[in-house]
Amino acid sequence: MGNTLYLECATGISADMVVGALLDLGANAEGLKRALSSLDVDGFTIAITRKTAGAIDACDFDVVLDEAHDGHDHDMDYLYGNLDEDHGHGHGHGHDGHGHGHDGHGHDGHGHDHLHHHEHRTPAHIDAIIDAADLAPRAKDYAHRIFGIVAAAEAKAHGVDVQNVLFHEVGAVDSIVDVVAAAYCLDDLDVTEGIVSALAEGHGRVRTAHGVLSVPVPAVANIVADQGLVLAQTQRTGEFVTPTGAAIAAAVRTQDALPECYRIRRVGYGSGKRAYDPPSTVRAMLIEAAAPASVATPETSAATPEAPETSHAASTRLENATPCLWKLETEMDDCTGEALGAALDRLYDAGALEAHYVPVFMKKNRPGYQIEVLCVEATIPAIETVLFEETTTIGVRRYPLDRTALKRSRVLVQTPFGAAYGKRVELPGGGTRSYPEFSSVAELSQTAHIPYIDAYQAVVAAL
Numbered sequence: 001m002g003n004t005l006y007l008e009c010a011t012g013i014s015a016d017m018v019v020g021a022l023l024d025l026g027a028n029a030e031g032l033k034r035a036l037s038s039l040d041v042d043g044f045t046i047a048i049t050r051k052t053a054g055a056i057d058a059c060d061f062d063v064v065l066d067e068a069h070d071g072h073d074h075d076m077d078y079l080y081g082n083l084d085e086d087h088g089h090g091h092g093h094g095h096d097g098h099g100h101g102h103d104g105h106g107h108d109g110h111g112h113d114h115l116h117h118h119e120h121r122t123p124a125h126i127d128a129i130i131d132a133a134d135l136a137p138r139a140k141d142y143a144h145r146i147f148g149i150v151a152a153a154e155a156k157a158h159g160v161d162v163q164n165v166l167f168h169e170v171g172a173v174d175s176i177v178d179v180v181a182a183a184y185c186l187d188d189l190d191v192t193e194g195i196v197s198a199l200a201e202g203h204g205r206v207r208t209a210h211g212v213l214s215v216p217v218p219a220v221a222n223i224v225a226d227q228g229l230v231l232a233q234t235q236r237t238g239e240f241v242t243p244t245g246a247a248i249a250a251a252v253r254t255q256d257a258l259p260e261c262y263r264i265r266r267v268g269y270g271s272g273k274r275a276y277d278p279p280s281t282v283r284a285m286l287i288e289a290a291a292p293a294s295v296a297t298p299e300t301s302a303a304t305p306e307a308p309e310t311s312h313a314a315s316t317r318l319e320n321a322t323p324c325l326w327k328l329e330t331e332m333d334d335c336t337g338e339a340l341g342a343a344l345d346r347l348y349d350a351g352a353l354e355a356h357y358v359p360v361f362m363k364k365n366r367p368g369y370q371i372e373v374l375c376v377e378a379t380i381p382a383i384e385t386v387l388f389e390e391t392t393t394i395g396v397r398r399y400p401l402d403r404t405a406l407k408r409s410r411v412l413v414q415t416p417f418g419a420a421y422g423k424r425v426e427l428p429g430g431g432t433r434s435y436p437e438f439s440s441v442a443e444l445s446q447t448a449h450i451p452y453i454d455a456y457q458a459v460v461a462a463l
Contacts, residue, residue, distance in 0.1 A: 004288060005284060006195045006285045012241050015178035018282055018284070019178060020269070020270025025267070025268035059271070065206070123165060150219065165185045199232065201215065201244060203215055203237060219246075220241050262331055264286070327372065328373040329398075331368055340371070343390035355373045357372070406422065408425045411463070413459065420444045423437060441456050
């Protein structure tokens with residue numbers, strides 16, 4: 001039947017981060033080492049260690065290259081230092097995939113040609129290395145798929161036929177090892193289904209073998225566009241999504257969204273190597289879909305009133321406890337209070353978990369309002385439609401957010417005035433805490449013809 005993998009990429013994604021997360025999930029490290037030792041390439045060893053990324057204990061998968069193969073991929077001064085002094089020469093190599101110092105010929109096809117660290121490999125050469133390795137058929141399929149995605153993106157970026165692509169960083173030893181390692185781990189964990197969050201990316205420029213490029217680099221932009229991935233622009237400066245990382249995300253993804261309810265069977269964290277603050281990590285989870293839990297309590301009545309909150313959004317707000325949310329926000333200085341109030345109602349109907357607006361002072365010292373909305377990824381299009389249709393905004397920002405959510409359930413209780421709903425949350429120490437649902441209390445107050453405060457106290461007592 002296979003397993004479902006969820007990759008959470010709230011601080012970016014790279015191949016080594018994914019491998020670390022998969023190893024942390026339980027992929028066989030010794031089996032991985034044996035598989036990588038069968039690769040017909042030279043100049044590397046691997047190290048699998050633990051490190052603290054921020055406050056999180058994560059697995060660090062490191063491809064340690066010898067001096068001849070070091071591509072400076074983790075050298076922050078090389079990547080971001082003195083960018084205006086780089087005139088796009090890419091260390092002596094051209095940009096069109098053809099006019100390089102080495103023309104791609106003269107390789108013996110076995111990877112033992114001891115080229116310097118900018119050795120070039122064609123897709124056919126890389127496919128031959130994968131086919132000759134001691135890998136299971138499904139692991140080879142994953143590896144071929146990942147490199148095929150990268151090759152198509154590079155070909156598009158340079159305007160060449162895919163078979164004529166000459167890989168630079170992506171075809172270097174460390175990237176071949178990273179991709180094959182990811183493919184081995186996916187097969188070892190029996191991953192057959194995959195869900196990928198939005199890929200958090202930075203901005204600015206980065207130095208590559210093709211010269212100084214804007215973030216996201218062309219290969220990443222092409223992968224995201226061609227494979228239907230979602231890129232989330234952040235305020236951080238730097239490259240947080242690499243071509244191989246994006247290609248792995250595309251190769252593993254089979255579903256667009258998390259189940260409404262699911263169980264987490266295992267969790268793993270993989271750390272990045274570049275010295276960003278805060279550090280970059282990928283969180284990987286093996287999950288399985290689950291039906292919404294029904295809660296039976298001594299106070300539950302056999303006679304169930306019609307639910308006061310019947311909208312899909314109300315149910316989602318109560319039951320949804322996904323670890324990754326999205327924040328949408330926008331400001332405006334020409335929207336009326338009536339329109340803002342109507343917009344909030346529609347935002348909840350569209351699936352907002354939380355929504356509010358606050359007064360702000362805007363440019364030209366004008367008073368205005370900022371609307372902030374929390375939602376899951378699947379409801380972003382509907383919520384943005386509400387913001388554009390119901391307010392005067394002309395632009396909406398969005399950011400991925402991590403959260404810790406207590407497990408919660410909806411409960412039905414009986415009071416002297418009738419039935420009403422509340423919600424119950426489980427505290428970290430094992431205790432519980434209960435709250436009346438406002439709309440249910442208001443409905444009880446109206447139907448029983450009693451003050452709201454009396455209905456509220458009755459529900460609290462029943463809970």
